Amino acid sequence: MDDHILLRDALAGLIEKMPGFSVSFTADHGRQMIEKLQQHEIPLVVILDISMPEMNGYETAAWLKENHPDILILILTMFDAEMPLIRLLQEGVKGFLRKDIHPDELRHALNSLLQEGYYYPVQTVGRIVNLFHQNGGSKSRYETKALSAPDIEFLKLACTDLSYKEIALQLNMSPKVIDNLRENLFARFNVKSRVGLAIYAVKNGIVQL
Amino acid sequence: MDDHILLRDALAGLIEKMPGFSVSFTADHGRQMIEKLQQHEIPLVVILDISMPEMNGYETAAWLKENHPDILILILTMFDAEMPLIRLLQEGVKGFLRKDIHPDELRHALNSLLQEGYYYPVQTVGRIVNLFHQNGGSKSRYETKALSAPDIEFLKLACTDLSYKEIALQLNMSPKVIDNLRENLFARFNVKSRVGLAIYAVKNGIVQL
DNA sequence: CTCTAAAAAAGGGAAAAACCTATTTTTTGA
DNA sequence: TCAAAAAATAGGTTTTTCCCTTTTTTAGAG
Structure with a gap:
């Protein structure tokens, strides 16, 4: 299929x-x-x-x-x-x-x-x-749990040319919430920039191009 | 093939x-x-x-x-x-x-x-x-000419978690040269952020994941 | 060879992104 | 129902990104 x-x-x-x-x-x-x-x-x-x-x-x-x-x-x-x-x-x-x-x-x-x-x-x-193994032998909460709907919505827009402010506007969220989503996903995917995040999302099929 | x-x-x-x-x-x-x-x-x-x-x-x-x-x-x-x-x-x-x-x-x-x-x-x-049509009827110099080798090298690294500073180091270029490459590619691909650039590069097969 | 136009390089500064730390609210499950 | 974990909020700091401008270099025409 x-x-x-x-x-x-x-x-x-x-x-x-x-x-x-x-x-x-x-x-x-x-x-x-x-x-x-x-x-x-x-x-x-x-x-x-x-x-x-x-x-x-x-x-x-x-x-x-x-x-x-x-x-x-x-x-x-x-x-x-x-x-x-x-x-x-x-x-x-x-x-x-x-x-x-x-x-x-x-x-x-x-x-x-x-x-x-x-x-x-x-x-x-x-x-x-x-x-x-990554997180000291015990699986961290991050890698195991599935992404939430807001996570995925945010990731889709994080893979566009929009700024975080524009993303917040589009998702009707406070910029601070966006900042938290971002920060959590950074830790989760072990990246330190938005580009790293976007590329990860695409590579892993979370976001389709 | x-x-x-x-x-x-x-x-x-x-x-x-x-x-x-x-x-x-x-x-x-x-x-x-x-x-x-x-x-x-x-x-x-x-x-x-x-x-x-x-x-x-x-x-x-x-x-x-x-x-x-x-x-x-x-x-x-x-x-x-x-x-x-x-x-x-x-x-x-x-x-x-x-x-x-x-x-x-x-x-x-x-x-x-x-x-x-x-x-x-x-x-x-x-x-x-x-x-x-985009650039007032006449094809701009941008979309017609092929990307240079440095352009492509830079784009590859622009699609990673590295900062521009790190990219400059890796390519043995001054950060300012990197900044110019970036700015040119922004204009060329009509994007306004590094994420936009990276996604464009991937979508268009310039960079493989 | 010299002038001109385009491209490349470089500087400075504004904006956005990334990072901390701390507090409050919400969830969760014990 | 209570305690602990996670999520949301808030503030401010540092770093990076982005953009505008000027200077230098390169390349082609006369």
Whole structure:
């Protein structure tokens, strides 16, 4: 399932060619997936993209966890996202796969998923471990919890040419609240400038360009 | 040709399935393309990604213009890039195609390319026209000229958490020179903050994340 | 070679961003 | 229901960013 139809079809094509595997259906976004899920046989695995129109990867994963807890969820990512990774693990995601992989790795991922029940590439595991080590061994409150709605709204605007004052105006918030949001996110993402923040947000798929 | 092997193979698969078309070869980057070009029949069309390792889209397009001016170049883009677009046109590129298209559009693009000799989606054309209208009808010196090497070096670091002072240090430049680079790029890209600059650079593929 | 126009470099100052510290309010869960 | 943690508010300080202006350098035309 992917916003990028070409990539999605490439994956579907690859999977169809793999002996023992077949594609139940493809969908353009989470809402469409839910519809199609009624009409087809329930798949063992669902491959999800994080950034989808209508209903994104997080929401869709949460819905699947609630309604079809047995389905194994494999997430397609553009980069090795750090923060969203934790959130997705909380949503019950069983595997991560970068979009720029070699076709062979897809087969490997699916096999691991079905046999072991999970698939986490080394890089991804490394990053998770890093997160837990970063703050003196115990996971800080920051990296574990999901971003709040205001956080995300702010981040979107922080990735624009607007000043903080203009952002405050647009979000109907006091500039001080904005300053706090900023300061918290700086600590959370371990950056020290707005550019660092913006780039982090984009890299991790929190903000789409 | 694409850094993303999956997407590249999807395109190759689609083209192979199109009646009257066939794929001569695929390559991971520009240098490899040049090698393979010797070993295969010369194709009518080359599909290029801008961001490739080893030898990027601009360089490869320039090489093709020099050595095989008859080959039609179709550029794959992630977004509707503005600035690089002009540069690519100067390199003799005959078409642009976003990566998130519907498979049908690929067929359309290739047919146009072979029959008309070019393929420019409406959005892309609109953006080019905008560029020329923006500065009182005559194209300003800004949008037409390619970025200099220092510009690009600076932009890369401007998309990090470093301060201008740190950037100056890293590039062995006076902070004032950095300030001038910045100011010029602000005017050129029509932004008023470093975040605006960074986001523009990323959106337009000048800086990869 | 010299003049002129453009670009690059540099200085100074205003504005915004980033950083502290402290106090109050709100949440949370024990 | 109380205590502790987190979030919001507030003040002011330092640093960085941004912008305007002048000077120097470069490049091309005559």
